Amino acid sequence: xxxxPGNCTRVSALVGAFIDGELGHTDRLLVARHCDHCPRCxxxxxxxxxxxxxxxxxxxxxxxxxxxxxxxxxxxxxxRTTVRQYATIxxxxxxxxxxxALIVGGFFAPPAAHPAHPQVARTDFPSEQxxxxxxxxxxxxxxxxxxxx
Amino acid sequence: xxxxxxxxxxxxxxxxAAVFDQMMEQSYRPAFGVAYRLTGNHTExxxxxxxxxxxxxxxxxxxxxxxxxxxWLYRIMTNLHIDRMRKKHRLKTISLDESPxxxxxxxDVADPHSFADQSxxxxxxxxxxxxxxxxxxxxxxxxxxxxxxxxxxYEEIAQIMETSVGTVRSRIHRGRRQVRTYLMAHYPEICPxxxxxxxxx
Numbered sequence: 280x281x282x283x284p285g286n287c288t289r290v291s292a293l294v295g296a297f298i299d300g301e302l303g304h305t306d307r308l309l310v311a312r313h314c315d316h317c318p319r320c321x322x323x324x325x326x327x328x329x330x331x332x333x334x335x336x337x338x339x340x341x342x343x344x345x346x347x348x349x350x351x352x353x354x355x356x357x358x359r360t361t362v363r364q365y366a367t368i369x370x371x372x373x374x375x376x377x378x379x380a381l382i383v384g385g386f387f388a389p390p391a392a393h394p395a396h397p398q399v400a401r402t403d404f405p406s407e408q409x410x411x412x413x414x415x416x417x418x419x420x421x422x423x424x425x426x427x428x
Numbered sequence: 429x430x431x432x433x434x435x436x437x438x439x440x441x442x443x444x445a446a447v448f449d450q451m452m453e454q455s456y457r458p459a460f461g462v463a464y465r466l467t468g469n470h471t472e473x474x475x476x477x478x479x480x481x482x483x484x485x486x487x488x489x490x491x492x493x494x495x496x497x498x499x500w501l502y503r504i505m506t507n508l509h510i511d512r513m514r515k516k517h518r519l520k521t522i523s524l525d526e527s528p529x530x531x532x533x534x535x536d537v538a539d540p541h542s543f544a545d546q547s548x549x550x551x552x553x554x555x556x557x558x559x560x561x562x563x564x565x566x567x568x569x570x571x572x573x574x575x576x577x578x579x580x581x582y583e584e585i586a587q588i589m590e591t592s593v594g595t596v597r598s599r600i601h602r603g604r605r606q607v608r609t610y611l612m613a614h615y616p617e618i619c620p621x622x623x624x625x626x627x628x629x
Binding site: 292294295296299301326327330331333334335336337338339340342343346347349350351353354357358361 | 441445448449452453456457458460461464465470473474477478481482485486553554557558561572573575576577579581582593597598600601604607608
């Protein structure tokens with residue numbers, strides 16, 4: 280009696296892929312030759328094939344006529360929930376952006392624009408007036424007009 | 429400007445919803461078939477399918493068209509189903525009323541009424557095979573269902589299950605062994621216990 284090529288453990292792990300046509304040429308030959316000479320591995324091969332054929336022939340289960348409608352209702356509910364979420368996020372973003380613009384605008388606005396503090400005429404400042412004019416002029420001329428009076 | 433942005437988002441969402449609806453109509457029947465083989469009864473299959481489609485719609489903008497829509501759907505279904513099985517297992521583990529013998533079982537239980545209302549009982553293999561499928565590990569079951577019921581190639585199953593082809597090969601192999609072991613133990617008239625030492629897990 281001829282000895283089966285390869286060992287049973289290796290071949291046993293390949294029988295599933297063999298019947299599914301998922302083995303390369305070398306492994307396919309190995310399984311085929313081994314099973315020709317090994318009744319145990321051949322029995323496993325036949326058993327796996329029977330199970331595959333049996334599962335493949337299972338009839339498609341009948342599903343309810345209303346299943347598609349129920350699926351559509353669920354998906355539609357999900358869609359509406361998402362649209363509401365977008366709207367809420369948009370509203371929140373608008374409110375936040377407006378509030379931020381008001382705060383930032385108020386903080387950096389120039390104080391001169393404030394009507395409560397009218398601008399004072401520069402000529403009223405004696406200290407500034409004192410430096411206007413010729414720096415080598417006599418001291419009496421350096422005083423502002425208002426102070427000389 | 430914000431209003432325009434929201435409007436454009438809503439409009440693109442509406443277009444997506446229309447495309448999604450079309451895809452859902454084309455795929456819900458085979459998807460129900462897979463859900464039924466995974467759960468073993470109509471109610472759970474419908475629940476799983478509904479959750480799958482809602483999640484698929486939520487993440488439809490991420491759908492990569494290099495994968496067939498049904499495969500992408502099965503990926504979502506696989507993750508949902510395995511999450512559910514884990515939760516079920518956790519609940520069973522912490523239940524104080526459960527007998528210790530049942531507490532370690534993470535298996536599904538097929539609803540016998542769901543078989544009675546169909547022509548499934550006409551076939552002698554239908555019920556045993558479904559029961560055997562439910563007795564397998566959820567990861568193995570998904571791989572076996574996709575390979576044997578749906579007839580998908582290993583490469584696509586690997587994409588669906590987000591794993592390697594080698595792992596898929598191993599899961600299918602071990603899943604079929606578990607199916608056979610279950611049949612030998614519970615339906616010896618269909619599957620005689622000829623070589624128990626070969627198929628023992």
